[in-house]
Amino acid sequence: MNIPDIRIHKTILLISLCFLLFSCTDQENFLWQGYVEGEFVYVSSPLGGQLDEIKVKKGQQIIEGHPLFTLEREFEKAGVSEASENMDKALNDLADKRKGRRPSEIASIKARLRKAKSAESLAAIDYKRRANLYKSRTISEEERDKARSDYQQATQQVRQTSSELTTATLGSRSDEIKAAESAVEAAKARLEQARWNYNQKEQNAPRTGLVFDTIRYKGEWVPAGKPILSILPPENRKVIFYVPEPIVGGFSVGEELLLNYDGIKEPVKVKVTYIAPEAEYTPPVIYSSESRAKLVFMIEAYPSLSEALLLKPGQPVDISRDAKYFNGKTSLIETVKTFFRGKNE
Numbered sequence: 297m298n299i300p301d302i303r304i305h306k307t308i309l310l311i312s313l314c315f316l317l318f319s320c321t322d323q324e325n326f327l328w329q330g331y332v333e334g335e336f337v338y339v340s341s342p343l344g345g346q347l348d349e350i351k352v353k354k355g356q357q358i359i360e361g362h363p364l365f366t367l368e369r370e371f372e373k374a375g376v377s378e379a380s381e382n383m384d385k386a387l388n389d390l391a392d393k394r395k396g397r398r399p400s401e402i403a404s405i406k407a408r409l410r411k412a413k414s415a416e417s418l419a420a421i422d423y424k425r426r427a428n429l430y431k432s433r434t435i436s437e438e439e440r441d442k443a444r445s446d447y448q449q450a451t452q453q454v455r456q457t458s459s460e461l462t463t464a465t466l467g468s469r470s471d472e473i474k475a476a477e478s479a480v481e482a483a484k485a486r487l488e489q490a491r492w493n494y495n496q497k498e499q500n501a502p503r504t505g506l507v508f509d510t511i512r513y514k515g516e517w518v519p520a521g522k523p524i525l526s527i528l529p530p531e532n533r534k535v536i537f538y539v540p541e542p543i544v545g546g547f548s549v550g551e552e553l554l555l556n557y558d559g560i561k562e563p564v565k566v567k568v569t570y571i572a573p574e575a576e577y578t579p580p581v582i583y584s585s586e587s588r589a590k591l592v593f594m595i596e597a598y599p600s601l602s603e604a605l606l607l608k609p610g611q612p613v614d615i616s617r618d619a620k621y622f623n624g625k626t627s628l629i630e631t632v633k634t635f636f637r638g639k640n641e
Contacts, residue, residue, distance in 0.1 A: 327614055327621040330537025334609035337503050337532070338523035341367055343496050347516050347524065352507045358527070362501040365524050369497035376494050379487040386483040390476040402464050409457040416450035423447040505529035533604040535566055537615045538592040547571055547595060555599060556622045557613040560606075563622060566597035566615070 345367035352364055426443040429435045508528040512518050535555060539547065547568060554563040575591040597615070599607065607613075614622060 326618065327616045328537045328539050330535055330613050330615055332607045332609055332611040332613060333534055333536050334508070334528045335532040335534070336508055336526040336528055337505070338526050339364055339499055339502065340521050340523045341496055341499055341518065342520055343367070343372075343493060344518060344520040344522075345369065345497055347512050347514055347518050350510060350512075350514060350525070352510075352525070354507055354510050356507045357505070358501050358507060359504045360501055364499050364501055367497040367518065369494055372490065372494040372497060375490040376487070379483070379490040383480075383483040383487045386476070386480045390473070390480050393473050393476050402461065405457065405461045405464055409454065409461055412450065412453040412457045416447070416454050419443075419447040419450040499524075501527060503527055503529045505532070528609070530601045530604040531598070533599070533607045533609070534569070535597045535599065535607070535613055535615065536594060537597070537613070538594055541575055541591045541593065544571065544593040544595075553597060554616050554619055554622075555597075555603075555613055556616070556619075557607075557611060563616075563619050564599055564603045566599045568595060568597045570596040 347365060348368050349366045350364070351366070352358055352362070358364075423440075423443040423446070426435060426440050430437060430440040505527045506529075508526045510525045512522075512524045518524060549568055549571060551568045552565050553568065555566045556563045572594040575593055577591065598604070616622060
């Protein structure tokens with residue numbers, strides 16, 4: 297290769313680098329690099345136990361309410377049975393206090409009342425006869441007083457038995473009934489708690505989405521509150537990108553931008569949902585050498601649900617307001633690559 301040819305190639309390389317530098321500056325203003333981030337839903341049980349069964353697989357799409365896993369719960373099952381029996385006992389005790397004595401007991405009290413009334417009648421007749429005899433001085437005053445005392449005792453027995461009959465038909469006292477009602481409420485609360493403990497050992501999907509990872513395996517002991525698997529709902533996939541400080545004021549929440557990534561034919565729309573209120577240093581995912589020393593602001597944006605299903609956490613993406621900047625970036629890079637391939641050949 298002669299000297300003029302070398303000069304020509306150097307000129308072409310210099311022009312290409314100038315275009316490249318111009319493009320980088322243009323990209324900093326109109327094309328921004330970012331990545332996809334997922335906000336995972338970690339599912340666990342509030343109670344610890346041995347993992348009996350996982351009912352889903354990693355990578356499976358599930359809907360809300362789909363069974364996920366079951367922990368061993370024999371102890372909780374026994375607790376439900378015990379609480380249920382105590383509940384039945386409390387209900388029976390309350391019913392017994394509300395309805396009063398049994399019919400056979402009431403019949404017995406009525407029989408005693410009839411007997412007491414008969415004894416009262418006999419005592420009244422005897423007292424009347426002895427009172428007349430005392431007037432005629434046939435008996436002593438002591439015998440008359442004894443007859444009067446027997447009559448009074450028979451009358452008191454009738455009153456007592458009558459009161460017992462009234463009480464037996466009314467049932468228990470109000471304070472006893474209230475105590476029985478409180479016992480029923482306490483038994484009901486213990487039964488609900490036992491059932492809650494039992495149900496917590498089996499968890500269903502709280503959201504619709506992708507089973508991103510299974511953290512525990514069948515047979516493992518899982519402490520309370522430790523995640524067993526993670527779910528990635530489509531609405532929890534977002535795009536994070538960074539823009540230089542001089543242009544962050546041009547963005548607003550609710551603004552629609554365009555998203556581009558490898559393998560896509562046409563850019564898709566994303567909506568800005570958050571703009572960081574403070575600056576930070578350029579993260580390493582932005583490769584522009586001129587931007588590394590500059591402060592940038594983080595911006596979050598969400599695609600539509602249908603487009604979100606195509607995004608994968610960690611995936612690099614490009615953001616712009618106009619699709620032409622995607623095409624311009626690609627053609628320029630390809631031009632430089634072609635130039636250097638020609639030099640090597």
